[in-house]
Amino acid sequence: MKNRMKQLRQEKGFSQEQMAEMLGVSRQTIISIEKERYNPSLPLAIQIARCFDTIVERVFLLDDDEG
Template identity: 55%
Template sequence: MIKNRIKVLRAERDWTQEELAKRVGVSRQAIISVEKYKYTPSLELAFQIAETFGVDITDVFEKVKED
């Protein structure tokens, strides 16, 4: 499973899902789906999200083992 910190990073910047979506160039629904683990982003989208936040991709996404 790929965990993410998108919601936390958005909150730190006081960004809505809509604002992040516009900055990244995707729909708000795409951001919601990634945040809620319903959709694993492509590598390109993952890097784009990290770049938008101004952090390394590993600061946004982390692979964790499922029990």
Template identity: 55%
Template sequence: MQNNVSEFRKKFGYSQDKLAEKLGVSRQTIISIEKGKYNPSLPLAMVMARLFHAKLEDVFILEEDDFK
């Protein structure tokens, strides 16, 4: 799954530390999500989208390979 977390984070002026603090996760979690090494839980993804005033599918992009 790809994501636009980094783009949204920068648009809102959040550092990785600040976003992690707002979401109650570690900075390493944010780094891993942004690099595509970790897919967040559905509740965390929904909270992130809400924080960015965006639709879930605008923040996280499901690809065909994700269905295999």
């Protein structure tokens, strides 16, 4: 699954550490998600989208749905 998490995080001016604190996860989890090595659970994906004031589909994309 592809994601726009790093781009959206930078647009909001959040550091990886700030994102981790907001979400109650480790900074390593944020790094792993941004590098597309780890797909978050649905509850975490929803929390991430809420941090960006958007919907899950704007942050996370299925590989065949990159457009």
